[in-house]
Amino acid sequence: MSGGAKLNVRVAEVVEVNALIKRFRFVNRDGSPMPAFSGGSHIVVEMDDSGTRRLNPYSLMSDPEDRAGYEISVRRDDAGRGGSLYMHNHVKPGMEMVISYPVNLFALDSRARKHLMIAGGIGITPFLAQIAQLSHLGGKFELHYSARSKPLGAYMDRLTQAHPDRVHCYFDDEQQTIDLGRILSMQPLGTHLYVCGPKGMINWVLSTAEKMGWPIHALHHEEFLAPGTGKPFDVELAVSKKTITVGTTQSLLEAMEAAGVDAPYLCRGGACGQCETNVLRCDGQLLHRDHWLTPEDHASGQKIMPCVSRFEGKTLVIDR
Amino acid sequence: MSLDFKPGAFNGFFRDETFRDDFTYRNSPEGIRRFPFPFDRDDYMYSVNMEPHTSGRKGSVFEHTFDVDEHYVSEMIDRAKVLAEDPLRCQSLPHMTLAGWDLLELIMESKARDYPQWFSLTKDGNRWHWINRPLGIDQTFTFLDESTLPYGPFEYITRQTQGDFSLQDERDNDLWMDAGMITSQADWSLDFDIGMSFMEWHAPVPLAHEKGIFDRALKFLLKLQHGAPVRRFNWTMTVNPLLDTAPETYPKWGPTRTTLSQDNMGNKMHLRVELQALFRLPRSNAVAFSIRCYLGKFEELVTVPKWGRRLHRVVRDLHPDLAAYKGFLRNRDAMAQWLSAYDDGKPTSPGWWPED
Ligand code: HEM
Numbered sequence: 001m002s003g004g005a006k007l008n009v010r011v012a013e014v015v016e017v018n019a020l021i022k023r024f025r026f027v028n029r030d031g032s033p034m035p036a037f038s039g040g041s042h043i044v045v046e047m048d049d050s051g052t053r054r055l056n057p058y059s060l061m062s063d064p065e066d067r068a069g070y071e072i073s074v075r076r077d078d079a080g081r082g083g084s085l086y087m088h089n090h091v092k093p094g095m096e097m098v099i100s101y102p103v104n105l106f107a108l109d110s111r112a113r114k115h116l117m118i119a120g121g122i123g124i125t126p127f128l129a130q131i132a133q134l135s136h137l138g139g140k141f142e143l144h145y146s147a148r149s150k151p152l153g154a155y156m157d158r159l160t161q162a163h164p165d166r167v168h169c170y171f172d173d174e175q176q177t178i179d180l181g182r183i184l185s186m187q188p189l190g191t192h193l194y195v196c197g198p199k200g201m202i203n204w205v206l207s208t209a210e211k212m213g214w215p216i217h218a219l220h221h222e223e224f225l226a227p228g229t230g231k232p233f234d235v236e237l238a239v240s241k242k243t244i245t246v247g248t249t250q251s252l253l254e255a256m257e258a259a260g261v262d263a264p265y266l267c268r269g270g271a272c273g274q275c276e277t278n279v280l281r282c283d284g285q286l287l288h289r290d291h292w293l294t295p296e297d298h299a300s301g302q303k304i305m306p307c308v309s310r311f312e313g314k315t316l317v318i319d320r
Numbered sequence: 321m322s323l324d325f326k327p328g329a330f331n332g333f334f335r336d337e338t339f340r341d342d343f344t345y346r347n348s349p350e351g352i353r354r355f356p357f358p359f360d361r362d363d364y365m366y367s368v369n370m371e372p373h374t375s376g377r378k379g380s381v382f383e384h385t386f387d388v389d390e391h392y393v394s395e396m397i398d399r400a401k402v403l404a405e406d407p408l409r410c411q412s413l414p415h416m417t418l419a420g421w422d423l424l425e426l427i428m429e430s431k432a433r434d435y436p437q438w439f440s441l442t443k444d445g446n447r448w449h450w451i452n453r454p455l456g457i458d459q460t461f462t463f464l465d466e467s468t469l470p471y472g473p474f475e476y477i478t479r480q481t482q483g484d485f486s487l488q489d490e491r492d493n494d495l496w497m498d499a500g501m502i503t504s505q506a507d508w509s510l511d512f513d514i515g516m517s518f519m520e521w522h523a524p525v526p527l528a529h530e531k532g533i534f535d536r537a538l539k540f541l542l543k544l545q546h547g548a549p550v551r552r553f554n555w556t557m558t559v560n561p562l563l564d565t566a567p568e569t570y571p572k573w574g575p576t577r578t579t580l581s582q583d584n585m586g587n588k589m590h591l592r593v594e595l596q597a598l599f600r601l602p603r604s605n606a607v608a609f610s611i612r613c614y615l616g617k618f619e620e621l622v623t624v625p626k627w628g629r630r631l632h633r634v635v636r637d638l639h640p641d642l643a644a645y646k647g648f649l650r651n652r653d654a655m656a657q658w659l660s661a662y663d664d665g666k667p668t669s670p671g672w673w674p675e676d
Contacts, residue, residue, distance in 0.1 A: 004547070005546070005548045038605040040605075100545075111415045133603070137418065217491070217492045266545070272543065273539070274543055
């Protein structure tokens with residue numbers, strides 16, 4: 001079964017957090033408690049955007065022990081394909097929606113002596129749930145959180161109030177930057193490092209830590225890719241015996257689903273590997289955008305991740 | 321040796337029987353009909369045999385998330401005896417406590433839902449009240465507070481649940497066996513395997529690595545989702561209804577393999593079936609693996625004509641490397657000879673159900 005178990009929920013609350021971010025709270029339609037989850041988990045939210053089915057992943061930010069509901073925060077992306085715009089413009093309290101069970105691709109390492117967290121912008125959301133979980137279990141953490149400006153620093157107030165000694169905030173418009181080298185050099189043995197934010201930040205944090213000799217297994221990151229837009233292209237589905245066209249604001253996975261093909265998926269953000277598909281013939285250029293395949297896989301031209309990657313050229317035949 | 325529970329419920333459903341010494345274990349006629357015969361065709365080879373662990377036929381071992389059968393109370397007494405002799409059969413590394421709570425919750429909620437006549441769970445916030453009538457347990461405790469239970473959460477609940485359990489932490493794109501309650505194992509050791517990764521603990525298995533079975537199985541398990549458990553079968557052969565065939569006690573049971581004859585084969589030789597289920601746990605993101613062992617005497621199984629025919633063919637034709645790994649290569653010919661009396665050469669229907 002593609003996508004795994006689902007939850008039928010109702011939108012209980014929509015809160016405007018700042019000029020760019022809205023928070024949504026989901027509760028079970030039948031009033032039963034939500035499943036517990038682990039900090040760092042995400043859900044996939046299904047949307048019916050006037051006939052176009054969109055499924056976007058969002059990190060759960062609420063306290064995992066709050067079994068009454070789940071909360072996510074969505075940053076509006078005016079140039080995106082429309083998922084965040086749909087959430088901002090159309091999702092209202094009382095609406096019924098379908099979400100996936102939580103999946104965790106950004107789990108805390110339970111053996112860590114300390115958790116060092118680096119967040120950029122909306123990348124704060126998984127850390128909110130992790131910090132709540134660590135607070136219940138008595139785990140040690142330190143958070144460095146940078147935002148463009150004070151008004152855009154979502155949840156900073158609540159974090160600094162609850163954990164004044166452990167949370168450090170930085171603002172781009174005040175030319176404040178995270179002094180990463182110093183922070184990394186001060187950590188006790190057994191610390192694990194977690195980063196979630198824009199791609200540039202993730203690369204900077206991981207490469208700095210690696211250069212300083214941090215072991216790879218102590219480094220964790222999460223980056224969801226929006227599938228991105230591109231030129232339309234045709235794909236032949238060898239198993240289903242169909243030829244489909246992938247539209248400009250559609251992903252290959254979405255186009256397959258729209259054609260009634262049941263393709264596997266979990267994260268829909270190029271991270272989990274579930275939708276990996278063999279390429280049978282390719283006369284043109286695969287536009288790989290995932291983090292799952294190795295650089296060798298990308299170069300080989302024999303695999304594609306339909307949730308985020310695209311194609312330009314004459315013929316593409318895939319094994320689905 | 322003292323038991324920490326007061327079994328009072330042998331009357332009626334639960335059998336009073338032993339898995340050691342005089343070996344009084346056996347299946348009732350109803351127990352035989354619901355035996356999870358693992359062969360859906362006349363031959364066997366390793367494969368990535370996994371299917372969703374959803375509720376199956378009524379009365380079958382698939383009906384409920386955790387099957388509780390007529391052997392429940394006696395199996396729990398046997399487990400307590402094994403643990404009294406060797407406490408290292410239950411281990412949980414410090415970072416696995418949360419996963420233990422997850423498993424406790426899963427088992428208590430499932431059993432209270434599926435068997436309300438035997439188990440009940442009531443919650444007042446984190447204050448939980450658990451009643452296990454067959455074992456005579458009535459416990460009030462605080463969820464997530466270890467000090468309120470007589471054992472850690474993992475040991476507490478697996479002392480009350482049939483089948484072995486291991487808990488796997490997920491890190492670095494791998495699974496690590498970091499906790500286990502292992503007292504009814506087919507010749508492998510928790511004390512040896514604890515802390516190992518998926519490929520490390522599977523290292524002794526023949527042929528499956530070369531076939532890429534473990535690569536695919538691990539990839540699949542890393543994607544296992546909460547709310548969507550899966551199950552698979554494994555099987556082997558055991559002389560006498562001995563649950564605890566551990567490497568640690570091999571000198572006690574290994575030699576029984578030389579005691580078989582055509583006269584005692586039907587009573588002594590047991591098909592040992594493991595119904596294994598895999599669950600993603602919610603708070604810890606760990607993977608729970610349950611290994612539920614069912615023992616069926618040859619003489620019990622051949623009362624189902626389809627199973628008699630099929631068991632003969634599987635045993636006769638099994639790849640010698642598998643027969644050697646499963647520990648019955650030396651007895652295979654004698655087993656096949658005994659079983660051949662129940663194989664008239666007629667075709668068998670696909671699937672494992674007795675009547676189809
Ligand atoms: C986390 C889950 C799992 C655990 C903890 C586990 C554990 C084990 C252990 C301890 C053994 C005995 C190895 C020995 O001889 O020392 C074993 C055997 C084996 N496992 Fe797994 N296993 C798991 C999942 C799987 C899965 C998903 C497959 C699917 C293909 C699989 C296939 C096998 C096979 C074929 C054997 C050999 C069994 C025999 O022939 O008796 N295992 N496993």
